[in-house]
Amino acid sequence: MLVAEASAQVGPQAAPPARKRVTRAEYVIDCNEQVNPDVNVIRFVPTTGQMFDFEPGQFVSISAVKPDGKKIARDYSIYSPPSFRQGFELCVKRVEGGFMSNYLCDLKKGDKINAIGPMGGFVLRRPLPPELFFVSTGTGVAPFRAMLETLLEQGEKNTHIYLIFGTRHPEDIINRSFFEGIEKQHPNFHYLPTLSRAEDSWTGHRGHVQETLSKYLKDPSKKDIYICGLQIMVDQVKDMAVASGVPATSIYYERYD
Numbered sequence: 001m002l003v004a005e006a007s008a009q010v011g012p013q014a015a016p017p018a019r020k021r022v023t024r025a026e027y028v029i030d031c032n033e034q035v036n037p038d039v040n041v042i043r044f045v046p047t048t049g050q051m052f053d054f055e056p057g058q059f060v061s062i063s064a065v066k067p068d069g070k071k072i073a074r075d076y077s078i079y080s081p082p083s084f085r086q087g088f089e090l091c092v093k094r095v096e097g098g099f100m101s102n103y104l105c106d107l108k109k110g111d112k113i114n115a116i117g118p119m120g121g122f123v124l125r126r127p128l129p130p131e132l133f134f135v136s137t138g139t140g141v142a143p144f145r146a147m148l149e150t151l152l153e154q155g156e157k158n159t160h161i162y163l164i165f166g167t168r169h170p171e172d173i174i175n176r177s178f179f180e181g182i183e184k185q186h187p188n189f190h191y192l193p194t195l196s197r198a199e200d201s202w203t204g205h206r207g208h209v210q211e212t213l214s215k216y217l218k219d220p221s222k223k224d225i226y227i228c229g230l231q232i233m234v235d236q237v238k239d240m241a242v243a244s245g246v247p248a249t250s251i252y253y254e255r256y257d
């Protein structure tokens with residue numbers, strides 16, 4: 001039996017899930033790169049050669065058999081944009097004592113897994129507002145990388161896009177140089193890594209993601225806020241945004257636990 005122990009939570013104004021064909025298929029690992037001490041970016045290529053269509057922000061469900069014979073499934077947001085047609089990438093954090101996250105991070109080039117996707121309704125709402133905030137901690141950044149690249153590929157220039165990424169130390173920042181490179185090329189993209197335990201040498205934002213967000217909430221009515229990560233962070237950011245005057249209908253979220 002397939003055991004899915006977590007499910008996506010989507011904000012109050014969720015549009016119906018994007019209607020993309022859901023496919024169950026086998027994938028081969030093309031590469032598996034450790035990008036910081038406990039996060040890997042893993043690329044999966046369909047053995048059929050046919051990559052499914054999806055909306056940035058959607059996720060896949062991966063199944064595997066544990067050593068005790070029990071089959072489990074876990075969900076992972078797609079990190080690569082839909083324009084990448086060879087397959088899909090995931091950004092996975094090793095969870096201490098967890099099976100699936102460590103299983104995925106230990107996969108080698110050529111290993112095979114089964115996945116079902118795309119799933120979920122955590123997708124961009126149109127029309128875009130003047131300011132779009134993506135707020136994440138840890139691997140909650142995954143759907144935002146896919147959304148950001150898609151918007152920029154589509155030539156989006158009118159909306160200012162803010163990515164607030166929270167973690168503890170500089171070495172925990174996921175693909176920092178990648179996001180910094182995009183910020184240099186696109187004046188409407190603002191990358192705001194925020195560290196809760198930064199050393200004195202850190203010149204960027206400090207504290208928690210909601211503190212950085214609060215600095216940018218001058219006109220709450222012109223913003224959409226997307227939040228992704230663990231429940232405690234999602235709830236804190238949501239509560240702070242609503243208390244600051246952001247309409248609840250402009251807040252969308254996906255919880256990982």
Ligand SMILES: Cc1cc2nc3c(=O)[nH]c(=O)nc-3n(C[C@H](O)[C@H](O)[C@H](O)COP(=O)(O)OP(=O)(O)OC[C@H]3O[C@@H](n4cnc5c(N)ncnc54)[C@H](O)[C@@H]3O)c2cc1C
Pocket residue numbers: 005006007008009059074075076077078090091092093094095097098099100101102120138139140142230254255256257
């Ligand atoms: C819609 C959706 C999308 C997701 N996308 C991602 C993703 O892109 N990348 C990713 O790494 N995880 C993602 N997750 C979490 C993922 O599904 C698993 O829960 C996680 O990998 C732990 O699985 P496990 O079998 O290793 O451990 P389990 O034994 O299932 O989990 C142990 C505990 O780990 C905690 N946990 C779950 N996810 C995380 C996390 N990311 N960081 C810290 N603690 C966590 C939970 O509190 C859970 O109770 C997503 C979850 C959902 C519902």
